[in-house]
Amino acid sequence: MISLKNISKVYGTGDAATTVLHEIDLEIGEGEFVAIMGASGSGKSTLLNILGTLDAPSSGEYTFMETEIGSLSPDQRALFRRTLLGFIFQGYNLLKKTTSIENVEMPLIYQGIDSQTRRQMAIEALKEVGLEDRLHYDPGQLSGGQQQRVAIARAMVTRPRILIADEPTGNLDTKRGYEIMELIRNFNRQGITVIMVTHEDDIAAYASRTIYLRDGVIEKEVKHVS
Numbered sequence: 001m002i003s004l005k006n007i008s009k010v011y012g013t014g015d016a017a018t019t020v021l022h023e024i025d026l027e028i029g030e031g032e033f034v035a036i037m038g039a040s041g042s043g044k045s046t047l048l049n050i051l052g053t054l055d056a057p058s059s060g061e062y063t064f065m066e067t068e069i070g071s072l073s074p075d076q077r078a079l080f081r082r083t084l085l086g087f088i089f090q091g092y093n094l095l096k097k098t099t100s101i102e103n104v105e106m107p108l109i110y111q112g113i114d115s116q117t118r119r120q121m122a123i124e125a126l127k128e129v130g131l132e133d134r135l136h137y138d139p140g141q142l143s144g145g146q147q148q149r150v151a152i153a154r155a156m157v158t159r160p161r162i163l164i165a166d167e168p169t170g171n172l173d174t175k176r177g178y179e180i181m182e183l184i185r186n187f188n189r190q191g192i193t194v195i196m197v198t199h200e201d202d203i204a205a206y207a208s209r210t211i212y213l214r215d216g217v218i219e220k221e222v223k224h225v226s
């Protein structure tokens with residue numbers, strides 16, 4: 001489904017140039033659940049952002065199901081992102097003073113879906129993450145675990161093929177973290193491909209494969225039996 005060939009990323013120019021990813025080769029199949037691990041600064045987020053087309057590589061090829069991402073226009077790339085990818089982050093990134101329903105409806109507005117259908121889809125997505133009784137709360141009235149559930153509902157409401165998660169449990173205690181991972185695992189079992197950055201072994205254990213990054217290089221890969 002996804003193929004990275006010789007992907008490098010350089011920040012800065014001249015004397016200040018730093019290569020943070022070195023000629024990465026990586027294949028990810030449909031339905032996989034991949035964890036990316038490595039020390040702080042090893043390039044995990046940079047790699048994830050390239051996979052999510054939020055950032056472009058300095059060189060190399062990113063192919064998604066026959067499409068070379070680098071050859072797409074910015075508009076085509078944005079369309080690709082909006083229709084096929086869902087994102088969640090460590091810090092939830094919800095709109096403040098905005099209810100759960102309104103946060104989850106947001107990506108549907110871009111798709112031109114009418115308001116009544118949007119509302120139904122948002123409610124359905126919030127039910128799926130167990131928040132049917134928090135539809136009209138805003139983030140300030142929700143716990144961290146609940147906010148991440150809203151973020152997951154927002155990521156999944158468009159029915160993406162891939163869920164991209166950067167340290168999704170990083171701000172949560174162990175129990176809440178596992179609850180979030182159970183939800184992500186359920187989506188993966190429905191066929192959604194998951195690519196997740198974490199630095200915790202017990203969180204990576206939910207994945208079917210772990211890729212270890214070190215100084216911008218894939219150091220090793222481990223397949224998990226479940």
Ligand code: ADP
Nearest residue numbers: 011012020038039040041042043044045046047
């Ligand atoms: P990780 O997520 O593994 O902690 P990152 O991918 O965030 O690592 O960062 C890898 C390296 O790239 C770090 O040394 C970081 O300082 C550097 N870096 C990340 N983003 C930028 C940027 N926008 N400009 C310059 N350097 C950056």
Ligand code: MG
Nearest residue numbers: 044045046197
């Ligand atoms: Mg990071």
